[in-house]
Amino acid sequence: MAKPPSSAKAWHGHGLPYVAERPLPGHLIVIEGTDGVGRSTQIELLREWLELEGYAVSNTGWTRSPLLSATISEAKAGHQLTPRTFSLLYAADFADRLEHEILPALQAGFIVIADRYMYTAFVRNAVMGIDPEWTHELFGMALEPDLVLYLNIDLESLVPRVVQGKGMDYWESGMHLALSSDIFDSFLSYQQRMIGEYALLASELDFTTVDARHPIEEIQRELREHVAEYLKRARAVAKASEGIPPAARKI
Amino acid sequence: MLSSPHPYPGRLIAVEGIDGSGKSTQLRLLERWLRARGHPVHFTEWNSSPLVRRSMKRGKSKNLLTPTTFSLLHAVDFADRFTYQILPQLKAGMIVLADRYVYTAFARDVARGVHPDWVRGVYRFAPRPDLTLYFRVPIDVSLDRLLSGRAKLKYYEAGMDLGMSSDPAESFRLFQSRVLEIYDELTREFGLRIIDARGDIPMQQKTFRRMVGEVLRDYDTQRLRNNHGQASLIR
Numbered sequence: 117m118a119k120p121p122s123s124a125k126a127w128h129g130h131g132l133p134y135v136a137e138r139p140l141p142g143h144l145i146v147i148e149g150t151d152g153v154g155r156s157t158q159i160e161l162l163r164e165w166l167e168l169e170g171y172a173v174s175n176t177g178w179t180r181s182p183l184l185s186a187t188i189s190e191a192k193a194g195h196q197l198t199p200r201t202f203s204l205l206y207a208a209d210f211a212d213r214l215e216h217e218i219l220p221a222l223q224a225g226f227i228v229i230a231d232r233y234m235y236t237a238f239v240r241n242a243v244m245g246i247d248p249e250w251t252h253e254l255f256g257m258a259l260e261p262d263l264v265l266y267l268n269i270d271l272e273s274l275v276p277r278v279v280q281g282k283g284m285d286y287w288e289s290g291m292h293l294a295l296s297s298d299i300f301d302s303f304l305s306y307q308q309r310m311i312g313e314y315a316l317l318a319s320e321l322d323f324t325t326v327d328a329r330h331p332i333e334e335i336q337r338e339l340r341e342h343v344a345e346y347l348k349r350a351r352a353v354a355k356a357s358e359g360i361p362p363a364a365r366k367i
Numbered sequence: 368m369l370s371s372p373h374p375y376p377g378r379l380i381a382v383e384g385i386d387g388s389g390k391s392t393q394l395r396l397l398e399r400w401l402r403a404r405g406h407p408v409h410f411t412e413w414n415s416s417p418l419v420r421r422s423m424k425r426g427k428s429k430n431l432l433t434p435t436t437f438s439l440l441h442a443v444d445f446a447d448r449f450t451y452q453i454l455p456q457l458k459a460g461m462i463v464l465a466d467r468y469v470y471t472a473f474a475r476d477v478a479r480g481v482h483p484d485w486v487r488g489v490y491r492f493a494p495r496p497d498l499t500l501y502f503r504v505p506i507d508v509s510l511d512r513l514l515s516g517r518a519k520l521k522y523y524e525a526g527m528d529l530g531m532s533s534d535p536a537e538s539f540r541l542f543q544s545r546v547l548e549i550y551d552e553l554t555r556e557f558g559l560r561i562i563d564a565r566g567d568i569p570m571q572q573k574t575f576r577r578m579v580g581e582v583l584r585d586y587d588t589q590r591l592r593n594n595h596g597q598a599s600l601i602r
Contacts, residue, residue, distance in 0.1 A: 134434055134480025183431055187422040200492065201418065201446045208422070208439035215433045253488030257435050257481075 125222075128234065129256020132215070142222035143350060144259060145343065146233040149267030150310045151288040152278040153328045154335070158267070159229050161336045162343065166227055174221035177231035181212035192287060199244035206237050207254050214258065222259075234258045235321075239313040243306065244293065263346045265339055266318050267328040271308050278303070369469070369487075369557065373494035377457035378586050380579060381468035383550065384502030385543050386524055387509035388564045389571070393502065394466050396572045397579060401462055406583075409456040413467030416447040427523060434479035437523070441472055442489050449493065457494070462583075469493045470501075470553050478545040479529060498582045500575060501554050502564035506544050510536065 125140050147155050147162075156177075163173045179188050188205055191197050197205070221228045234255040241251040278284060286292070289299050290306025318325055326338050373379065380397075382390040394410075401408045414423065419440050426432040426440065456463050469490040476486050513520065520535045522528065526542025527535060554561055560578060562571055 130482035130485040132435060132480075133482050183426050183436060184422055187419060190421070191418055196418065196447075196451075198446070198450050201443055201450065204439055204443040204446050204489075205419075208436050208443060211433065211435040211439055212431075215435065216431075250488065250491055253485065253491075256485050256488070 125262075126260045127256070128258040128260055129253060131259075132257055135215070135219070138223055140219070140222040141225045143227045143263070143347070144218065144222060144230065144261040145227060145346070146230045146235070146261040146264045147267065148232060148235050148264060148314070148323065149328060150269065150274065150307060150314060151285075152274055152281060153267045153269050154277070154332065155231050155267060157332060158336060158339060159231055161332075162229060162339060165336075165340055166343070172224075172226045174217065174226045174228045175231065176213050176217045176221075176228060178233075178236055179206070179209050181209045181216075183212040184209040197292070199241065199246050202244075203237060203241055203246060203251065203254065210234065210237075210255070211257055218259065230261065233261060233264070235264070235314075235317055235323075238317060239310055242313045243290070243309045262350070263343070264321070264323045265342060266314065266323040266325045267335070268314070268318070268325050269311070269328040271304060271311060273329045274307060274311075275304070368491065369493060369495045371495065372497070373457065375454075375457035375494070376460040378462045378498075378582055379453070379457060379465065379494060379496040380462065380582065381465040381470075381496040381499040382502060383467060383470045383474075383499060383553075383559060384504065384564060385506075385509050385546055385550070387512040388502040388504040389512070389568070390500070390502040390564070391466050392568065393500075393562075393571055393575055394464055396568075397575055398464055400572075400576055401464075401579075407459075407461045408464060409452065409461050410464045410466070411448050411452040413465075413471055414441060414444050416444040418447045419443045430522065430528065432523070432528065434476060434481050434528075437479065437528075438472060438476040438481050438486060438489070441476075445469065445472075445490065445493070453494075462586075465496065468496060468499060470499065470550070470557065470559065473553055474546045474549040477549055478526070478542060495557075498578055499557070499559045500578065501550060501559040501561050502571075503550070503561050504564040506540055506547060508565060509543065510539060513539075 125144075147159055149155050159175065163175065166173050179185055184205060188209060191201075191205065218228050218230070237255060238248065238251055242248055278288075284299050284303050286299075288306075289303035290309075291299060291302050293302075293306065295305045296302040317323070324342050326335055326342070328335060330338075382394045384390040398408055398410055423440055423444075426436065432440070453463055453465070472486055472490060473483070477483050514536070520539050522535075525535045525539035526545075527538050529538075529542060531541045532538040553559060562574055564571065
């Protein structure tokens with residue numbers, strides 16, 4: 117019996133061969149966007165809404181794994197990282213969360229909202245000049261998400277938000293790339309490159325793009341529309357594959 | 368790149384083998400000999416970078432590591448040492464001695480279940496050593512050596528994370544047997560030189576030094592040339 121491709125989850129590359137095939141009835145929704153674009157605010161609001169709608173939600177975020185988060189902060193403080201070690205640390209953090217948070221939550225039927233996903237590594241590595249093929253291979257163990265929502269912003273709108281917010285940070289300004297000794301100038305050229313790489317990826321991989329220059333409530337309304345539409349589609353697909361309940365969708 | 372020789376003036380010599388094969392002893396003896404001959408030597412060991420020490424310790428003590436995170440933490444360790452302890456030394460014309468190299472990951476991580484092509488992809492940036500020696504030893508010999516030297520086998524070393532057996536010695540045997548099989552395949556795939564690690568120590572060392580001598584033949588002449596013009600290092 118052929119399964120409709122949209123109902124099955126897929127690995128980005130080689131996946132995790134030692135992980136037994138299992139049903140993943142949950143949904144993996146990714147929020148991408150550059151630093152300071154407002155991802156966490158939007159995720160909080162999305163979660164609130166989804167829980168009111170009756171969905172169980174699990175959050176996961178870049179560098180938040182119990183195994184690596186302390187190491188990553190420590191390493192960032194020490195300035196000994198190269199783009200290569202940086203990417204590998206991120207990949208380890210990602211794999212830890214994938215196996216210990218994301219997959220179990222999907223198996224339990226949760227909606228997993230990921231604050232950044234492998235695309236963050238694709239974009240950053242491209243900016244840092246790392247061979248994109250290597251990055252894709254590295255993240256070959258990742259699960260393809262069901263929906264990617266990309267918060268798009270232009271540099272002019274981003275700058276005041278960051279300056280008035282938590283301020284400019286060494287890494288988010290790309291100071292490690294030695295683009296400029298002035299943190300403001302470095303921020304501009306680094307974030308410009310990040311936004312450029314995000315735009316390329318968004319069109320290449322067909323992300324659902326939301327204009328992040330709009331007021332918070334408006335962005336949230338748009339995000340909810342996209343999520344609701346996706347969930348409706350997913351339900352329809354699950355129904356269409358009669359005889360196969362949603363729980364039979366396997367990786 | 369593992370598929371072609373590296374372009375640097377230094378030399379990279381690596382030893383491989385399962386725990387208890389005697390490779391570290393042999394490499395230390397080689398280091399003595401090279402230093403006595405006046406060569407600039409740098410020694411670097413698998414899983415020794417301070418960058419991931421904390422995560423590795425935490426992961427191991429709480430058994431948090433999966434085959435993939437185990438593999439990636441070792442890749443971070445390697446990439447860090449590659450940046451600070453391998454590449455600059457090779458560029459400066461030193462002899463770098465590596466106690467275990469990427470083949471360790473190819474053997475162990477694949478025995479744990481990660482995809483062989485994935486782990487090869489992760490380590491694609493690694494230069495090919497000028498000489499890699501594989502210290503081949505039957506599983507029983509290795510087990511005897513380890514058990515006589517230490518009180519008990521470590522959890523991950525014995526592959527206890529794979530749940531093949533609850534008895535550490537039995538688990539070690541099963542896991543390391545798989546590793547041995549993969550090493551044998553790797554010697555063919557990457558042209559590793561095999562040393563029979565059951566032989567007596569001075570005999571093994573003699574063979575090792577002979578092989579290293581071959582690798583250093585044109586290295587000596589290169590160094591002589593560099594002594595006349597140091598600018599050749601800084602292009």
